[in-house]
Amino acid sequence: MNAYEVNFDGLVGPTHNYGGLAVGNIASAESALTNSNPREAALQGLEKMKRLSDLGITQGILPPQDRPAVSVLRKLGFVGEDAAVIRCAATVAPGLLRACSSASSMWVANAATVSPSADTEDGKVHLTAANLPSQLHRSIEAPVTSAVLKRVFSNERYFVHHDPLPSNLYFGDEGAANHMRLCPKHDESGVEIFVFGRSASRDIPKPLRFPARQSLEASEAVARLHRIKRGKELFVQQGPVAIDAGAFHNDVLAVANCDVLFYHEAAYREWEETEAGITKACDWPIHFIRAGEEDITLAEAVRTYLFNSQLLTLPGNEMMILAPSECRESHAARIFLERIVQDGANPIAHVEYVDLRQSMKNGGGPACLRLRVVLTEPELDAVQKNSRVILDECLYNELKAWIEKHYRERLSPTDLGDPTLLRESRAALDELTTILGFGSLYEFQWP
DSSP states (O other): OOEEEEEEEEOOOTTOOOOOOOTTOHHHHHTTTOOBOHHHHHHHHHHHHHHHHHTTOOEEEEOOOOSSOHHHHHHTTOOSSHHHHHHHHHHHOHHHHHHHHOOGGGOGGGTEEEEOGGGBTTSSEEEEEOOOTTSHHHHTOHHHHHHHHHHHSOOTTTEEEEOOOOSSGGGOOOGGGGEEEEOSSTTSOOEEEEEESBOSSSOOOOOSSSOOOOBHHHHHHHHHHTTBOTTOEEEEEBOHHHHHTTOOSGGGTEEEETTEEEEEGGGBSOHHHHHHHHHHHOSSOOEEEEEOTTTSOHHHHHHHTGGGSEEEEOTTSOEEEEEEHHHHHOHHHHHHHHHHHHHOSSSEEEEEEEOOHHHHTTTOOTTTTEEEEEEEHHHHHHHHHHOOOBOOHHHHHHHHHHHHHHOOSOBOGGGGGOHHHHHHHHHHHHHHHHHHTOOSOSGGGOO
16 A cells, blocks of 8 residues: 655744753854844645645645643743743743743644554554653643644544653653654564663663653663564664764754664764664665764754754655755765765765755754655545645645744744734734644633
8 A cells, every 4th residue: 555754844933033941952042132024934734735746745734732821831930821831931930921821832843743554463553642841841841742633644444643752751751852763664564663762770881961851661661662573663762972962862962764874973972882783673774864073073963953854755766864854954964965965876866955044043854854754655644634734835825825824033032021912923823723724723712
């Protein structure tokens, strides 16, 4: 049965701002408390989706969350009407308001872990929303993320949803950003690789500068929940040095697609052992495209997000890399990409560059903005019957007009304390749920 890898991208929310909230994310820290452009950010993300759709890749959309999260501020002791809550938080606890205003749900690579039906014992697609406990601004996303995923993938004949793991650091789960899949083709059974940075129960090397986010215990639990076929899961430790350099997730330094793994040698604690384990687990040849420090330094790989590129199979089975424009501007990154294409020994035929500077300044590149979901034709049909989330020309035009209507061109840190922003954001989301055919999704829409 034919299967397609659908890229479900997160729409950038109206409160896109640079709060400097993500510990271990160097780009986020460097941009902290500077002005952002939510309209430009949303349009850049939408244009990336449109480009892939034009190339023949099935492209899906996931909506942003309601921000500022007034309900969370109320749980933290702020009282009164929405406007009073926001004004008081802006005065008393501006850091909390920034966390509750973050548009971080745009990076849906952290939304969930997804195992396709070809990999699971019951032949269904399994989804587990990430609990994201290591960062306050992301830890509040899981309930709405779960609701969105259940709305999009609603047919119980094809989809199984698991609750987020218990929200604690023992089971710290950061979603698909620490999960890769290798397979001969998308419709064939593959090997799922779970990458962890730490263990709550075992003594393993740890980073010294920044905390590791994904726990081994969380990865093992997700693999069990998803009922992955015996012997088709692999657990690999992230390199502590890479985490300290700013690779807070595996997808900052590695990306896989079908029979290709494209990565920096610092991504894993023991890259030789990782390659050997993958080779043993896979029943087909794997193309390892490994960059050493002599090819591109770890610092430059993190700065350019070279390995946070999207690695894609186009119609006709040709592969391409969609890299951030920062890679074109980096001599080392550009030369390495050119070498890959010219090699001829791997399936990657060409490279394109995409401008995502608004997202990149907050530490999220092309791969951060998408959740990869492999769907068979009946599974994709079930998604399309339930909601309007697969991009086509008409939906693209509607979303572009929607962004231009509702989004601000400039947002400063002090603007987060303006209750008007909440009203603007909710008006935008209310219209968006109609466009996507979701009905009442957000709490403010409930009677």
